[in-house]
Amino acid sequence: EAQVTQNPRYLITVTGKKLTVTCSQNMNHEYMSWYRQDPGLGLRQIYYSMNVEVTDKGDVPEGYKVSRKEKRNFPLILESPSPNQTSLYFCASSLAGYSPLHFGNGTRLTVT
Amino acid sequence: SQQGEEDPQALSIQEGENATMNCSYKTSINNLQWYRQNSGRGLVHLILIRSNEREKHSGRLRVTLDTSKKSSSLLITASRAADTASYFCATDDQGGSEKLVFGKGTKLTVNP
Numbered sequence: 069e070a071q072v073t074q075n076p077r078y079l080i081t082v083t084g085k086k087l088t089v090t091c092s093q094n095m096n097h098e099y100m101s102w103y104r105q106d107p108g109l110g111l112r113q114i115y116y117s118m119n120v121e122v123t124d125k126g127d128v129p130e131g132y133k134v135s136r137k138e139k140r141n142f143p144l145i146l147e148s149p150s151p152n153q154t155s156l157y158f159c160a161s162s163l164a165g166y167s168p169l170h171f172g173n174g175t176r177l178t179v180t
Numbered sequence: 181s182q183q184g185e186e187d188p189q190a191l192s193i194q195e196g197e198n199a200t201m202n203c204s205y206k207t208s209i210n211n212l213q214w215y216r217q218n219s220g221r222g223l224v225h226l227i228l229i230r231s232n233e234r235e236k237h238s239g240r241l242r243v244t245l246d247t248s249k250k251s252s253s254l255l256i257t258a259s260r261a262a263d264t265a266s267y268f269c270a271t272d273d274q275g276g277s278e279k280l281v282f283g284k285g286t287k288l289t290v291n292p
Contacts, residue, residue: 072222101279110284111223111268126279158222165279166210166272171222 070095074159074172081149082180089144089175091159099162100142101126101169102134104155111158117142118165149179184212184252184269184283192289199256201286203269204249212245213270213280214254223268226254259290 072093081087093100101116103126113126117136131153133145142161146153156176160169184205193199203212211230215223229236229245229252236243242255256263266287270280 103282108284111282113279113281116279127281156220160223168213168225168228169215169223169270169280171224173222174220176220 070170072159072161072170072172074157074175076175077173078176080178080180083150084148087146087149087177089146089157089159089177091142091144091172092140093142093161093170094140095161095170096139097161097163097170098139099165099167100136101160102132102142102144103158103160104128105158105174106155114144114157116165149177151179153177154179184271184281186267186269186283186286188286189284190287190289192291193259195259195261195290195292197259197290199259199263199288199290201254201267201288203252203254203283205252205269205271206250208247209271211272212243212252214241214243214252215268215270215282217266217268217285219265226267256288259288261290261292264288264290 075090102114103111105111112128115134117123159172162169184203187202213228214226217223227238227243229243240257245252266285268282268285270282
């Protein structure tokens with residue numbers, strides 16, 4: 069089954085404790101992206117990747133890192149999480165940047 | 181970055197009625213996409229309409245695009261309770277940034 073898999077589904081952590089949210093897709097997609105969704109602010113792009121070893125900032129990249137060492141994986145790293153990063157995070161992939169996106173089921177992160 | 185804006189923010193109708201949601205955007209686009217999100221879950225792609233298309237159908241969905249007015253509408257006919265969800269439009273950027281930008285969504289409630 070074609071899918072984007074994010075883990076974990078829920079995560080509660082404390083300020084400053086490094087964490088990684090994993091994302092994997094099995095569709096051989098070139099393009100992958102991370103979004104955060106907050107009430108009243110909609111979906112905002114954090115980082116995206118056009119291909120392996122190619123990543124670029126989205127609209128809200130501060131406090132986040134990504135890497136794309138393999139085509140299928142695109143982890144999101146929070147080196148020192150802060151409470152303002154409490155949000156619902158989505159990973160998505162597509163054939164190319166303008167193509168329809170396939171979304172994961174989301175990771176609800178709480179930073180206390 | 182440009183952003184689609186959906187209107188209305190919320191819509192409540194009875195089962196069997198039609199639901200119309202609108203999206204306006206600011207700059208020229210290559211295509212416009214509509215997505216659905218069930219509460220807290222990942223977005224699901226519904227339909228893509230290219231800038232040279234005026235109307236597109238998919239089952240009970242009808243999408244129109246008016247590039248002169250920079251607007252699109254999504255019509256769901258004969259709505260069902262299962263259509264209850266948030267609906268988002270997403271636009272690309274002809275400037276070549278290879279990313280989709282999402283609006284804040286319309287929350288549709290279909291009452292049985």
